Amino acid sequence: MPVVRLVGAGFVAVLCSAIPSALTKPCRAAEPAASAADASAAHRGYQLVRTKPYLPAEFPAAAVEGSWRMWPADLKAKAQRATLEQRRKMLLARYGLVPAPEDPDGMPMAFIPDARGDWSLTCLSCHGGKVAGRPIPGLGNSHFAFQTMTHEVIRTWLAASGKPQAWQINRLTSPLGLSNGTTDAQVFSIQLTALRDDDMNVVHNAKMPPYEHHDLDAPPLWNVRKKKRLYIDGFAEKTPRTIMQFVLYPNNNSDTVKGWESDFRDILAWIESLEPPKYPGTIDRQLAARGEPIFRTTCAECHGTYGPGGAYPEKTVNIEEVGTDSLRLTGMPPEHRRRFGAGWFGEGGKRTAVEKPEGYVAPPLDGIWASAPYFHNGSVPTLWHIFHPDKRPTVWLRTEDGYDHARVGLEVTEFADLPASATDGAERRRYFDTRIAGKSAAGHDFPDALDEDQKRAVIEYMKTL
Ligand code: HEC
Ligand code: HEC
Numbered sequence: 001m002p003v004v005r006l007v008g009a010g011f012v013a014v015l016c017s018a019i020p021s022a023l024t025k026p027c028r029a030a031e032p033a034a035s036a037a038d039a040s041a042a043h044r045g046y047q048l049v050r051t052k053p054y055l056p057a058e059f060p061a062a063a064v065e066g067s068w069r070m071w072p073a074d075l076k077a078k079a080q081r082a083t084l085e086q087r088r089k090m091l092l093a094r095y096g097l098v099p100a101p102e103d104p105d106g107m108p109m110a111f112i113p114d115a116r117g118d119w120s121l122t123c124l125s126c127h128g129g130k131v132a133g134r135p136i137p138g139l140g141n142s143h144f145a146f147q148t149m150t151h152e153v154i155r156t157w158l159a160a161s162g163k164p165q166a167w168q169i170n171r172l173t174s175p176l177g178l179s180n181g182t183t184d185a186q187v188f189s190i191q192l193t194a195l196r197d198d199d200m201n202v203v204h205n206a207k208m209p210p211y212e213h214h215d216l217d218a219p220p221l222w223n224v225r226k227k228k229r230l231y232i233d234g235f236a237e238k239t240p241r242t243i244m245q246f247v248l249y250p251n252n253n254s255d256t257v258k259g260w261e262s263d264f265r266d267i268l269a270w271i272e273s274l275e276p277p278k279y280p281g282t283i284d285r286q287l288a289a290r291g292e293p294i295f296r297t298t299c300a301e302c303h304g305t306y307g308p309g310g311a312y313p314e315k316t317v318n319i320e321e322v323g324t325d326s327l328r329l330t331g332m333p334p335e336h337r338r339r340f341g342a343g344w345f346g347e348g349g350k351r352t353a354v355e356k357p358e359g360y361v362a363p364p365l366d367g368i369w370a371s372a373p374y375f376h377n378g379s380v381p382t383l384w385h386i387f388h389p390d391k392r393p394t395v396w397l398r399t400e401d402g403y404d405h406a407r408v409g410l411e412v413t414e415f416a417d418l419p420a421s422a423t424d425g426a427e428r429r430r431y432f433d434t435r436i437a438g439k440s441a442a443g444h445d446f447p448d449a450l451d452e453d454q455k456r457a458v459i460e461y462m463k464t465l
Contacts, residue, residue, distance in 0.1 A: 045270025046137070048263050049123050050100065050112070054247040057118035058167075059111065059149075063157035064119055067091070070152040072427070093400060096143030096180055098130045109137060110144065123246065123267070126183055126218040131277070131370045133401035138274040140218035142181040142373060142410075143400075148426045150176055175213050179432045179439065181398075182215035182378045186328075190336045192248035198343035200254040212331035214438025217378025220371040222274035223364040226304075226312045232376040233329060233357035234316055235337055240264035241345050243271075258344075276367025279463040281405045291461030294454050298446065302362035306465050312364050319359040323443030325377050329357060331438070365465050372409035379434050379441035382409030383462060387447040387455045395433050408459055 068079035068087060071094065079087050092099070097108035109128035111119040122128075125146070129139035154168050164172075177183040194206050216232075224230070229237055236242045244264050247257060296305065304312035319326050334355050340346055341353025360376060374380040384407035385392045393414035402411030415431070422428045434441045447455060 041266045041269035042273035043270070045263075045266035045268070045273075048267055049137075049270065050109070052263070053112045053114050053120035053122075054252070054260070055120050055122075055249055056251050057114040057116070057120040058171075059119035059121070059153050060157055061113070061117045061119060063153045063160070064091070066160075067149075067152045067156045069159075070155050072424075094145065095149035096141060096145045097149075098124075098128055098135045098141060098143065100128070101135045101137065104135075109135065110141070126185065127221055129218075130401070131372075132280070132403035134277075136277055136370070138221040138271065139277075139370060140220055140378075142217065142378065142398075144177070144183065145180040145426075145429065146183050147176040147178070148180065148429055152426075175215075177215050178429060178436055179215060179378075180429050181373070181432075182217050182439075184213055185216050185218070186332055187211060187213065189245040190332065192245060193336060193340060193343075193345070195250055196248060196254075196343070198339075198348070200248075200257050200344045202250045202253065209333040209335045211333060211336075212327060212437070214325075214327040214331050214377070216328065216376055217373060219363065219376075220276070220367060221271045222276045222367055224268075225272040225274075226364045226366075227314060227361075229314070229354075229361070232360050232363075233332075233354065234314070234361040235332075235354045235357055236340060236345070237351045237353075238268075239347075239351065240268050241347070243268060245345070276465070277370050279369045281463070283463050284460050287457050287460040288464050289461075291454075291457035291459070294450065295458050295461050298449055299458070303365050306366070314361060316357065316361050317359045322360055322362075323445065324360065324375050325379070325438055325440040325442070327438035328376055329359070365462060368465055369408055369463050373432070374409070375441070375444070377439055379432065379439055381412045381432075382407035383459050384408060385441075386444065387450070387459060389442070389445050389448065392434070392441040394435065395431050397431050408463065 068076060068091065070076075071079060075090070075094070079090055082090060091097070092108060097110050100106060100109045107113060107119075110122060110125035112122050114120050124137060124141070125144055126141050127139075128135065128137045129141040129143065130136060131139060150171050154164075154172055158164055158168070174187065175184050190211050191208060194208050195203055197203050219232070224238065227234075227238055229235070230242055240261055241264070244257065244260065247260065302313070302315050302317060304310060319329055337353050337355045341351065341355075342349050345351070346353050368374075368383070372381060372383075374383070374386055380386055380392055381396050381398065382404055393412070395415040395418055396410075396412040397415070398410045398412050403409075404411045418428065418431055418433060422431060433439065447458075450458065
């Protein structure tokens, strides 16, 4: 790769590097996981997601650090005047990067430095989030500005180096996420799987199955232990192989990918060890106690029961009945589902992959206070809006770390339309616009069966889950 020449590379000093030098400090989390011989599988799994790069480092450190030069004029002027530490904060905020709880001043959870210090994307880019400013590995990252970051970093790199590479053109032209906090994650799974034969060998000039672009909200991983099947349509069985789709970059050959299966056994053990965070605000216990039986009658049939003796039915609800956005069902081609089941992921057909799912699986609601925005597409900002389908905003904009304790969920400003200031793509992506394909906030009218007083009680009860 050509050398990137950029002024201001000292910025990395405030981040961290795998090879510490006079300019950089070591990343605290970057200790080899293998040295902790006595560590449990779950502990090893977390070390792996935090320290082992499975993907090529597509984000050169110098281009990340210099990307502020691509920012809108006012922000750029501010960044130019800022200290390195202030600029680091601006960068994290613009790209929705969340600090790691065990190393708040180091690399954000979304990335791991490779041997040269360049940035490699991790599972926690989408699965390491924050709520009310508190970082939580395993919570969906509802801030991640994947498309804005990728575009600005590539453009910074090109400005310094000139000739674009094929994969860079691909990243610049295919949508990665049309609202910050949600990503076009399925496209990775579909395109990367299509590039492999049934034994995981890379196939060149593979034919891509048809796919309709749409964005998804990464679900909280602490619910995975309750599930036998993964994803909102429950199409794949929960196995270490299933959660490896993201590492199928063609740079990783068949033997490498297969050799990582034991890593992913540990990563799955980590995922299954996760506990939902407890609601940190006050709970009106009497009101919550009134809400519980109402929840049991109106919601538990699909979402299960909680507390001692609780049971989760893992129920698929027909799309006509749930009525939420259907693009996730129709957008993923049946041939992808079929190949997934028949090939290496499905262990040659031993595992079942659902080819024609009828609807969405009602998720467990543990820790639901923390995992806003809601629904598989992240279209609904608070629980109150879940309970008031006709009051859901057409367009909404969240604050960085605000939490709405009254409505339980994101602190948002609501709009009937995009404001006139949202002219370019990066600015538009700061807003969630429910009129974009795949982003509808309609459906799930089940709470309409309740009156206002009952709704208040059930929302209060849901803070206890
Ligand atoms: C670009 C964002 C992104 C990255 C990177 C990513 N995921 Fe996900 N992940 C998602 C989204 C979105 C979903 C929900 C997909 C769906 O339901 O169709 C998901 C679903 C999952 C689920 C299923 C959860 C459930 O409740 O059904 C698991 C487990 C998971 N991811 C693990 C991983 C692991 C392990 C990695 C790293 C190898 C990873 N993910 C990388 C976005 C991402
Ligand atoms: C007939 C089954 C069914 C009933 C009854 C039902 N739900 Fe749901 N619920 C679903 C399904 C399916 C989804 C997933 C929809 C989606 O993501 O598109 C869902 C999603 C949700 C979500 C969003 C979860 C998340 O992680 O984003 C919440 C909150 C919720 N339901 C609360 C309730 C409450 C409260 C009740 C009772 C008043 C209720 N539901 C009744 C099937 C049901």
